Amino acid sequence: MKINNLNRYSNNKRRRHIVIIVAVVCLSTISYGAYWYFYQQNKDDKPVLTLPDRQVGETNYSHPNKDEQNPTFDNDDNNQKKLTPQQNAPATSPIPVSITRVDRSPLQVGVIINELLSSGTCTLKLSKPGLSDITQTVEIFNGPSYTTCRGFSIDNVPGGTWKLTIIINSENRSGSTSQEITI
Incomplete structure (x- = not known):
């Protein structure tokens, strides 16, 4: 059992x-x-x-990363107009230029030129009555579909209201833009 x-x-x-x-x-x-x-x-x-963690409308002015410097497109037939240097620009037309940002202490100015230029210079000029003009000249820089200035940085600008002028010279053409800034 x-x-x-x-x-x-x-x-x-x-x-x-x-x-x-x-x-x-x-x-x-x-x-x-x-x-x-x-x-x-x-x-x-x-x-x-995935988007960077920043508020809507906030722009990142840091140096571009490798992908931003050399972007690639998945589809080249996306009807984007590809610009070439001095494309369809008459010899007498002004170069279109815009100031994109102004930072203070030190004074840094961002510029965008709305066409591709093969060579040239950018001149920053600060004018204020009673004081000598402050100028700085840099070379232009070509991005993938735009031209910009290499970068302006000026230390020890006295406070007050200044007239900021950006002048672009390329071959036999030029362009400029101005605005008042307060430092």
């Missing part, structure tokens, strides 16, 4: 172990299958665009 009860106990225990092992194998297989299915479904999706 004891041997019969012992076998029954041993068989019940063995059955439990087998059921647990089968359940673990089934759950593992189902989990792996679900993972594989969803991974294959999302594999061809385009990556999610």
Whole structure:
């Protein structure tokens, strides 16, 4: 009688172990299958665009990273007009130029030239009645689809209201823009 009860106990225990092992194998297989299915479904999706953590309208004036210096386009047939140096610009037309930013202490000025220029200079001129003009000249710099000035930085500008003028010279053409700034 004891041997019969012992076998029954041993068989019940063995059955439990087998059921647990089968359940673990089934759950593992189902989990792996679900993972594989969803991974294959999302594999061809385009990556999610992540934006830097800054407020709307805030501009990043730091140095461009490698991708920003040399952008690539997925589709060259996207009807974007590709500019070439001095494209369709009559020899007498003024060079279109805009001041994009003015930072103080030291005075730093950002400029965008709305066409590609092959060579030239940018001159910053600060004028204030009763004081000598402050000037600084830098070379132009070509980006992927624009031209800008290499960068202006002037230390120790006396406080007050100044007339800021940017003058662009390239071959036989020029352009300028002015605005008043308070330092």
